[in-house]
Amino acid sequence: MELFVLVVIVLIVYGVIRFLAVVGAWSTGARYRAFRQLAARFGGRYESRGLSDPPTVSFxxxxxxVRVGLAPTVPGQASIPRTRVVVRFHRGIPFRLELAPVARPSPTQPPKGTRRVRVGDLEFDAGFVVQANDEEMARDFLNPAVRWSIDALQRLVHPGGLLVSISPERLLVQIDRNLSNNRDALFMAVSETLLIQDGLLQGVRRRITEGVTIVAGEPDPDAGPPSCKVCGETIDNGPVIVCSTCNTPHHRECWEFAGACSIYGCGSKSGRPKHAS
Known part of the structure; x- marks a missing residue:
């Protein structure tokens, strides 16, 4: 008799667990249906991470x-839903940029080695703050087609709710809104991000194709101290790394930060130390 009761209890517990699992799976699928549809649309993989953590889509x-998901909640901070689209580059690029609407609170310090860039479009420059380590590359990248995509992303969210960040390893687009239950908005966010990525890599390839001219000989002593191409500051003291390929000087900290020569068409990772004069 006791064995029979024990078996019944085990079966009941098992049934309850199965029921909760089915309900949880249905609930998660309903909440994140747009993510499943996104995976089907791009032939990607939908990865469920349990009941508490939101799923991700990768393709x-x-x-x-590309990886799409909701940003994790940081303990102690306001729980603001944020949808992120991250493109990780197969090959790194020597470029850093951060773009945000003027309504977004500015970071205490801009990304290292970057400076304010204006593209020359009065409406765009009035609406967005752009920081980049290469002004020419930033202007080339932010062509009318890319600016249109950025405007389209901004229309998906409240003023100040957009962030575009580019590092040598990845492109990040963050929208401060939960798009997991809005298929059209999610599809638009991903599609515009891919257009931005395509424009970015086309610009990088174009600059690399232009190449650089390797100049032999010593620099002109009357030309004044050189400037670091990463941070833009004059190289007049402190440790210096000179690119072994194109002889471009960098602050040692900037070289280590960039991980390679900052000159497009070079990108050498081989450098030699030299004392600044």
Whole structure:
């Protein structure tokens, strides 16, 4: 008799667990239906991470990999839903940029090695703050087509709710809104991000194709101290690293930060120390 009761209890517990699992799976699927549809649309993989953590969608785009999901909640901070699209580059690029609407609170310090860039479009410059380590590359990248995509992303969210960040390893687009239950908005966010990525890599390839001219000989002593191409500051003291390929000087900290020569068409990772004069 006791064995029979024990078996019944085990079966009841098992049934309850199965029921909760089915309900949880249905609930998660309903809440994140747009993510499942996104995975089907791009032939990607939908990854469920349990009941508490939101799922992610990953898929390839050319040589790069794309991951879409909701940003994790940081303990102690306001729980603001944020949808993120991250494109990780198969090959690194020597470029850093951060773009945000003027309504977004500015960071205490801009990204290292970057400076304010204005593209020359009065309406765009009035609406967005752009920081980049290469002004020419930033203007080339932010062509009318890319600016249109950025405006389209901004329309998906409240003023100040957009962030575009580019590092040598990845492109990040963050929208301060939960798009997991809005298929059209999620599809638009991902599609515009991919257009931005395509424009970015086309610009990088174009600059690399232009190449650089390697100049032999010593620099002109009357030309004044050189400037670091990463931070833009004059190289007049402190440790210096000179690119072994194109002889471009960098502050040692800036070289280590960039991980390679900052000159497009070079990108050498080999450098030699030299004392600044």
């Amino acid at each position: 390839p785009h050319g040589e790069n990999s």
